[in-house]
Amino acid sequence: MKSLLAPLFFFVSVFTIQAQQKNLDSLYKVQPVQTEVYAEKAGEKLIIDLYLPQNNSEDKPLIIFMHGGGFSGGSPKNEQEVRFANIAAAKGYAVGLISYRLTRKGQSFGCDYPAEGKIETFKLxxxxxxxxxxxxxxxxxxxxxxxxxxxxxxxxAGAEAVLNAVYNPELMLEKQNKKVDFKAVISLAGAILDVRYLTEKNNVPGLFFHGTADNLVPYATAPHHYCEPDSPGYLVLDGSKTITEKLAELDTSYLFYTYKDAGHEISGMPFKELPHVFEFLKDVVFEKHKIQSTIYR
Structure with missing residues (x-):
């Protein structure tokens, strides 16, 4: 009996491994987090926490993720994002969770803060x-x-910074040290300064999550924090709906989860939708398929 079971067990094991897919299924254990200093600004060390799959000698696709917190708080050690990083690293991704200058720490970023200051905050x-x-x-x-x-x-806030860097570099970045070819962007309740600067030169495929009743970051095109026109902080931004409409116009891939009557809580990590996130990345980034889809929740 042993002589029959051993080959069968080997066959089943090989078949199971072959059936699993890198970057889609959890195939790896994850190394202990590795913290690196990527820059130092005004005496502050800015870090990137790296989550890497063990026993994977291949060059790995990289996800860099930026936490939220209104540019006044938050951390790359946020429990939700650490959980996400471990999930993605187990699938074969390298994941970097970054800190950045919290230039509004202890200060307002609402309607009493001038629009020019908000734009400068986005830029930094x-x-x-x-x-x-x-x-x-x-x-x-x-x-x-x-x-x-x-x-x-x-x-x-992290999504606003990333989206503006990817889709509005002419407005946000004084200089770019080298050409960067972004393959996809993930936005949880983010927005950009001006969708008109999203062109064929920077039409990066995107995954978007946004609540239709978000009262901080506009779902479509509206003032940031819905400030009144006569307030110092009145600044019109283009949110996920407007961005995905522009990507559709440019014939670019996107997946847009729109949550009816939901607020800014949609900025939390969408764990229930992560299988679809990784499927989108596999199909669009690695297999070069085109997907344009809006999913209503």
Missing amino acids: AAEDFMESVYFMMDHAEKFGIDPENLIVGGSS
Whole structure:
């Protein structure tokens, strides 16, 4: 009996491994978090916490994710984002969770804060984000990542910084040290300054999550925090709905989860939808398929 069971067990094991797919299924244990300093600004060390799959010698696609917190709080050690990083690393991704300058710490970012200051806040955060990207590109060999497969994302304020860097670089970045080829962007309740600057030059495929009743970051095109026109902080932003409409016009892939009557809580990590997130990345980034889909929740 043993002689019959051993080959059968081997066959089933091989078949199971072959049936699982890298970047889609959980195939790896995850190394202990590795913290690196990617920049230092005004005496503050900005870090990237790296989550890497064990026993994976191949160059890995990289996800860089930026936390939310209204540019006044938050941390790359946020429980939800750490959980996400471990899930993605187990699928074969390298994941970097970054800190950045919290320039509004202890201060308002609402309707009493002038629009010019809000734009400057976006710029500084976008600058920090790009510094983390350049750091990882410069150390791609050290960390075993594939700089040609770069996926970026953020939540709330982090999503605003990342989206503005990707889709509004002419407005946000004074200079770019090197060309960066983003393969996809993930936005949890984010927005950009001006969708008109999203063109064929920077029409990166995107995954978007947004509540229709978000009262902080507009779902479509509306004032930030819905400030009144006569308030100092009146600044019109283009949210997820407007961005995905522009991507559709540019014939670019997107997946948009729109949550009826939901507020800014949609900036939390969408764990129930993560299987679809990784399927989208597999289909669009690695297999080069085109997907344009809005899912109503």
